[in-house]
Amino acid sequence: MSERAAVGSVASEPVIEVDDLVVTFRGRRGGGTARALDGVNLAVGRGEIVALVGESGCGKTTLARSILGLERPASGEVRFQGEPLGYGGRALKAYRRRVQLVLQDPTGSLNPRQTVYEAVAEGPRVHRMADESGRVVKALSQAGIRPPERFFLRYPHELSGGQRQRVVIAGALALNPEVIVADEPVSSLDASVRGEILALLLQLREELELTLLVVTHDLGLAWNIADRLVVMYLGRVVEDGTTEQVLNNPQHPYTKALLSVVPEMEQVESIVLTGETPDCARIPTGCRFHPRCPAYASGEAEAAGIAADCRSRELPILGATGGHRAACWLVPAGDAPIPR
Amino acid sequence: MRRASTVTTPRKLSPYAIARTRRKKSLQRFAQAFFGQPAGVIGLVILSVFVLLAVSAPLLFDREMLDITKTLGNESLEPPNGDFWLGTDENGRSILAVLVWGARASLVVGLAASLISMVLGTLIGIGSGHYTGLAGSALQRLTDWFLVIPFIPLVVVLAAVLGQRGLGTIVLVLGVTSWPGTARLVRAQTLSVEGRPYLERAKVLGDSDWQQMTKHVLPNVMPLVIANTTLTVAIVILSETTLAFLGLGDPFLDSWGTMLDKATGAGAASTGAWWYLLPPGICVILVVLAFTLIGRTLEVVLNPRLGSE
Numbered sequence: 001m002s003e004r005a006a007v008g009s010v011a012s013e014p015v016i017e018v019d020d021l022v023v024t025f026r027g028r029r030g031g032g033t034a035r036a037l038d039g040v041n042l043a044v045g046r047g048e049i050v051a052l053v054g055e056s057g058c059g060k061t062t063l064a065r066s067i068l069g070l071e072r073p074a075s076g077e078v079r080f081q082g083e084p085l086g087y088g089g090r091a092l093k094a095y096r097r098r099v100q101l102v103l104q105d106p107t108g109s110l111n112p113r114q115t116v117y118e119a120v121a122e123g124p125r126v127h128r129m130a131d132e133s134g135r136v137v138k139a140l141s142q143a144g145i146r147p148p149e150r151f152f153l154r155y156p157h158e159l160s161g162g163q164r165q166r167v168v169i170a171g172a173l174a175l176n177p178e179v180i181v182a183d184e185p186v187s188s189l190d191a192s193v194r195g196e197i198l199a200l201l202l203q204l205r206e207e208l209e210l211t212l213l214v215v216t217h218d219l220g221l222a223w224n225i226a227d228r229l230v231v232m233y234l235g236r237v238v239e240d241g242t243t244e245q246v247l248n249n250p251q252h253p254y255t256k257a258l259l260s261v262v263p264e265m266e267q268v269e270s271i272v273l274t275g276e277t278p279d280c281a282r283i284p285t286g287c288r289f290h291p292r293c294p295a296y297a298s299g300e301a302e303a304a305g306i307a308a309d310c311r312s313r314e315l316p317i318l319g320a321t322g323g324h325r326a327a328c329w330l331v332p333a334g335d336a337p338i339p340r
Numbered sequence: 341m342r343r344a345s346t347v348t349t350p351r352k353l354s355p356y357a358i359a360r361t362r363r364k365k366s367l368q369r370f371a372q373a374f375f376g377q378p379a380g381v382i383g384l385v386i387l388s389v390f391v392l393l394a395v396s397a398p399l400l401f402d403r404e405m406l407d408i409t410k411t412l413g414n415e416s417l418e419p420p421n422g423d424f425w426l427g428t429d430e431n432g433r434s435i436l437a438v439l440v441w442g443a444r445a446s447l448v449v450g451l452a453a454s455l456i457s458m459v460l461g462t463l464i465g466i467g468s469g470h471y472t473g474l475a476g477s478a479l480q481r482l483t484d485w486f487l488v489i490p491f492i493p494l495v496v497v498l499a500a501v502l503g504q505r506g507l508g509t510i511v512l513v514l515g516v517t518s519w520p521g522t523a524r525l526v527r528a529q530t531l532s533v534e535g536r537p538y539l540e541r542a543k544v545l546g547d548s549d550w551q552q553m554t555k556h557v558l559p560n561v562m563p564l565v566i567a568n569t570t571l572t573v574a575i576v577i578l579s580e581t582t583l584a585f586l587g588l589g590d591p592f593l594d595s596w597g598t599m600l601d602k603a604t605g606a607g608a609a610s611t612g613a614w615w616y617l618l619p620p621g622i623c624v625i626l627v628v629l630a631f632t633l634i635g636r637t638l639e640v641v642l643n644p645r646l647g648s649e
Contacts, residue, residue, distance in 0.1 A: 068544055093546040101544040108537035113559040117358050122555075126546040133354070152358055171545065 014043040015179055015211050016067060016099070017320060021076035023062055032281040036062040038235035039076070041320035044179070049205060049212040051226035051243070053219055053258070057277045059235040060215045064181050067213065068101050080179075097127050100172035104184035106164035110156040116140070116167050117152040123175040135174050142207070143170035144200055162193035169200065179211040180204075186221065198225050219262045223247055231255050234288045235280055236317065241324030251326035253295040286312045287329060295330060304330060373641040380637025386630035390623070394443040401437035406594060408433065417606070417613050427615035429599075430606035438594050439619050445595035446627065449510055450577040456515025457522060457576070458569040464519065465526025466553050466561065469534060480527065487520040492586075495579070499588045506590050510583065514576050522568050529561045563642030570635030574628040581624050596620035 023037040037059045044050050052060045065071045067078055069085055069092050078085040080095060100123075103109045110119050120136045129135060140148035143166040156164055165185065172180055182201070186194040202225055204210050216222055222229055222243065229246040231239040231254065239252040250256045257271040271294050278284060278291065290296045290310040301307045306329040315327045325331075374380050393400070404410050414432030418424060426435040468479035498513045533539065533556065542552050583589050584597025591598070599620040603609075608616040 070540070070543065089548070093548075096544050096546050101541070103537045103541060105537055109541045111538045111542075111556050111560070115358060115362055122542070122547070123545040126548075126551065153361060168541070171541070175545070 013046050014320075015046050015081060016042075016044040016213070017079040017082075018042040018063070018067065019077050019079065019320070020317070021063070021066060021078065022074045023059075023066055023071050024074045027281055034279070034281040035235055035283065036280055037066065037073075038280070038283065039317045040232075040235070040237055041318060042230060042237065042240075043320040044211055044213055046178075046211055047205065047209050048228060049201075049214065049226050050228045050230060051222035052213065052215045052230050052232060053217065053222050054232035055217065055258075055277050057234075057280070058232045059280070060217075060232050061183055062235075063232070064101070064183050064213065064215045067181055068099060069095065093127075097123075097175050098177050099179040099181065100175060100177040102165075102168055102172055102180060102182040102185050105188050106161060106168050107156065107188075109168045110164060112156055114156075115152060116145075116154050116156075116159070119156070119167055120171045120174050123171060127175065129175075136170075139170040139174035140167070142173050142204065143167070144196070145170060160193075161189050162196060165189060165193075165197055166200070169197075169204075173204070173208075177210070179213065181213045181215070183215045184217070185214065187216070187218065194221075201225060219247070219258060231258070234277060234283060236288065236327065238289065238318075238328070239324075239326040240318055240322075245324040249324075251324070251331045252289075252328045253293050253330070254289050255326070257294060285314075286310050287315055287327075289328075301330060306330065370641065374637060377637045377640065379633045380641075383630040383633025383637065386626055387634065390443050390447065390627055390630070393440050394447050397440045397444055400440055401434070403441075405434055405437040406441055417608070417611065417616065419613075420615050426619055427613070429602065429616055435599075435616060435619060438599060439596070439623060442594050442596045442599055442620065443623065443627075445507070445593050446577055446580060446597070446624070449507065449514065449580045449595065450573045450627075450631075452511040453514035453518065453576045453580070454569050454573040456511065457519040457572055458565060460516065461519035461522025461568075462526050462558075462561070462565050465523040466530050466557055468523070469527040469530025470549065470553050470557060479523075483520045483523045483527070486517070487524070491517060491579075492582070495583060496586070496588060499583065507593060510580060510589060514579055514583075518572055518576055518579070522565065522572065525568055526561050526565060529564050530557050533557050533560045563638075567635055567639035567642055570631055570638055574631035574635070577624065577628055577631070596624050 018040055021037050021040045022035065025034045025036055027034055040059070040063055042050075042063070052063060054060050062071060066073060069078070069087060072087060080099065085095060086092065114122075117136055120139055121132050123129075124132045124135045136152075137148045140146075140151065145151050145163065145166050151159075151163075151167075156167070159167065169180075169185075185201070186197050189197060198221065201212060201214070205212060212225075214222070214226065226243045229239075229241065229243050230237055231246065231252065233254050239246060239250065239255045246255060247259065250259050254273075257273050260269065260271045273292050273294070275292050278288070284291050287293070287296075287310045290301075293301070293310065295301055296307065296310050301310050309329045313329070315329065318325055318327050408431040411428075411432040411434075414424075414428055416428060416430045416432045418428040418432075420427045424434045424436065426439065429435055429438065464479050464483060468476045468483065470476070471479075495513055495517055498517065499509065502509045502513065539552060539556055542556050547555065580589070580595060581597035581600065584595055585601045585604070587601060589595060589598050589601070597620075600617065603613070603616040603620070606613075606616070608614075
């Protein structure tokens with residue numbers, strides 16, 4: 001655990017920084033503009049595994065896509081090793097050789113008309129890297145497809161779900177990236193395969209010193225692999241800290257609610273949130289979580305004398321760095337451990 | 341193969357060898373599926389007969405038999421008999437000879453114009469599906485524009501504007517007017533392929549627009565294009581017949597359409613010269629039927645969703 005904390009200290013050298021990022025989507029037929037990301041700060045250190053958690057629709061996938069330059073920000077920026085991301089074709093291509101994506105659905109991520117070899121060789125071919133077949137063999141064995149040659153001619157439909165995801169990961173590894181952004185990498189796989197893929201990701205971090213940003217809605221998964229947890233709600237980061245800090249001592253009522261429904265968490269009374277995530281075209285005033293907040297509804301906020309703030313005072317946006325912190329009026333600002 | 345001795349167990353395969361093996365396998369699978377469909381086999385047999393006739397036309401009938409200066413000795417509009425199995429036309433030419441030579445013209449026009457239509461339709465269809473924004477909409481409007489213009493007047497105007505009536509002109513006119521249907525179909529399929537995660541993956545791997553279109557979209561829309569083109573051939577042959585019948589074809593080219601035109605002009609219908617009108621008509625119907633049967637079978641074989649098990 002201490003080893004994890006050492007690796008996880010962001011202070012060292014952020015590889016990817018997201019600075020006050022806003023991404024909007026134009027609504028259809030007077031639906032208004034949806035602010036999918038509404039001011040997000042994030043820093044991912046070298047060799048770190050950061051898990052981005054939250055409900056569906058909270059903006060975690062949008063954040064992952066923006067980090068890869070697949071969404072253009074309305075304002076704010078994404079930086080890679082201190083350099084702002086360029087959106088020109090050549091700049092993006094060079095950037096994406098170093099930062100790769102693994103998608104949720106391994107079946108859909110592979111072209112049904114390409115063999116395993118072609119799927120993995122695609123990256124090196126596009127980037128005109130030397131020794132294509134050598135790279136493919138290496139990437140496939142790194143991803144746990146062994147012996148690689150036996151799988152060269154297979155089509156995706158001839159592989160199992162876990163194998164497909166390994167091929168997708170191999171495709172990313174073939175480019176020798178520094179960062180892999182994985183969007184729900186195991187959510188479409190069954191439990192036993194899920195463990196294997198997670199073990200693979202951890203092993204790759206050890207062997208290749210990869211930096212990983214894992215998007216997930218599964219806190220159990222985050223607990224297993226992440227050094228740091230970033231909890232998102234409705235386009236903003238609401239809590240950020242090392243995995244131990246966040247899971248052992250959650251500060252934000254939203255995090256508490258998420259944690260209380262993880263089956264592995266014992267002796268915690270389930271807090272079931274009511275309602276859906278609000279429409280991000282109509283974000284509630286004050287704290288954006290207050291309409292669903294159990295602390296607000298139970299009168300805890302009223303007792304603390306901050307209920308009016310919850311309703312109408314805009315919360316400051318959490319910074320990218322610092323210790324364990326949460327965006328909630330109940331939680332005092334600052335890095336100091338918060339007394340309960 | 342000498343390398344095989346040095347490289348042992350993990351058999352090294354070059355990307356080309358992989359692609360070759362893959363193609364061979366899928367071709368075998370395809371042939372098996374195709375020949376399992378009686379309709380497709382019937383279509384293929386009919387088409388093969390016509391292609392064989394067209395290819396061997398110079399062996400069966402001397403080109404001179406079509407020259408009206410050489411056939412003055414024959415009686416005109418003679419009913420079928422031992423010398424002329426399908427009778428003669430108004431110039432005393434053997435209808436069978438004209439018919440066999442006409443198969444050449446009709447097939448060449450049909451295939452060439454369909455090829456132009458296929459290339460245009462696929463390019464414009466994939467382009468309008470892949471590029472969102474101005475370029476895509478412009479291509480789509482262009483497609484719509486060609487789609488709503490009445491076909492016959494457009495062809496008539498084009499044929500007139502291009503002047504000089506020859507095989508090339510007809511091919512060009514039919515080619516540039518018959519692509520919008522293909523383009524729409526390809527666009528729809530492109531949109532569906534564009535939504536799949538593997539296109540996102542390709543983008544992230546660094547594929548350019550061109551690479552995305554050729555490596556990922558094209559192979560996935562190709563089956564549809566092939567099936568559709570086969571059906572286009574049938575339509576184009578009919579259109580060529582229409583054009584020729586309207587007198588817009590090449591007067592020196594003996595296609596089935598021209599035959600029908602001349603037969604009407606010579607009063608074959610009123611004089612009861614059925615042997616002049618029926619053979620080209622039946623041939624057109626048979627070839628169109630053959631292409632349609634093949635096209636439908638290809639559709640079923642290449643699109644697993646249509647296949648009934």
